[in-house]
Amino acid sequence: MVAPRPLQEDGNILQANISALRDISLAILDSLSQSLGLTGMSHLTSTHRVGEASTTALGLLKYLSHGTSEDIGVGHIAHTDAGSLSFVFTDVPGLQVALPGTVEWAYIPPREGHAIVNVGDSLHLLSQGRLRSSLHRVEPYLDALNRTKYTIVYLVRPETDAVFIDGDGKEWKCKDWYLKKFEIFGKGAIDLSDSFVLTGRENYDGRWNPLTAAATV
Numbered sequence: 001m002v003a004p005r006p007l008q009e010d011g012n013i014l015q016a017n018i019s020a021l022r023d024i025s026l027a028i029l030d031s032l033s034q035s036l037g038l039t040g041m042s043h044l045t046s047t048h049r050v051g052e053a054s055t056t057a058l059g060l061l062k063y064l065s066h067g068t069s070e071d072i073g074v075g076h077i078a079h080t081d082a083g084s085l086s087f088v089f090t091d092v093p094g095l096q097v098a099l100p101g102t103v104e105w106a107y108i109p110p111r112e113g114h115a116i117v118n119v120g121d122s123l124h125l126l127s128q129g130r131l132r133s134s135l136h137r138v139e140p141y142l143d144a145l146n147r148t149k150y151t152i153v154y155l156v157r158p159e160t161d162a163v164f165i166d167g168d169g170k171e172w173k174c175k176d177w178y179l180k181k182f183e184i185f186g187k188g189a190i191d192l193s194d195s196f197v198l199t200g201r202e203n204y205d206g207r208w209n210p211l212t213a214a215a216t217v
């Protein structure tokens with residue numbers, strides 16, 4: 001596979017960006033911990049130590065254009081991210097977030113020089129529910145239907161052996177929570193029995209309705 005030209009010309013660009021994103025994410029985790037009074041082993045950086053094994057990842061997503069599939073094949077189903085923090089870089093709109101406490105969706109327009117940063121399940125669980133993972137999805141945006149949407153995501157995840165306690169007092173190893181979540185993503189179809197793990201809500205699929213969307217956007 002041939003690397004994109006900027007990477008061929010400067011192999012360090014990737015490493016430099018990953019290091020910067022890692023430092024920024026640790027600063028955010030530190031600041032959140034101070035604000036929430038999380039100290040000692042509960043301090044969020046204590047489960048995100050540099051050099052410890054984790055599945056933190058950098059990804060490039062390319063979305064199918066609107067019209068290439070009839071229903072849910074376009075975009076990204078409603079979900080919360082499994083990890084701690086997700087940095088989303090894109091210049092094509094389409095990302096929607098569920099407004100807190102409602103079932104209404106709002107587009108988050110890209111802003112030049114900015115990233116969108118989502119809180120994921122891991123921070124929800126590590127902060128004993130004080131931080132909430134954001135429910136979001138990607139839908140066609142009517143002004144950008146003919147543009148291919150690319151997104152670069154930097155997905156910060158805790159150490160593989162970090163331990164979570166869920167709302168029912170059940171203990172999870174970070175890696176088991178991820179396996180469960182990725183198994184659901186891998187199914188390719190929405191099964192309502194999975195909806196709590198996928199979206200944090202029971203019996204909910206958050207599916208996009210093209211008819212309503214066309215009328216309201």
Ligand SMILES: O=C(O)CCC(=O)C(=O)O
Nearest residue numbers: 081088090095138151153
């Ligand atoms: O492409 C986007 O704007 C969002 C991507 C996303 O939600 C994800 O990778 O989990």
Ligand SMILES: [Fe+2]
Nearest residue numbers: 079080081136
């Ligand atoms: Fe996401």
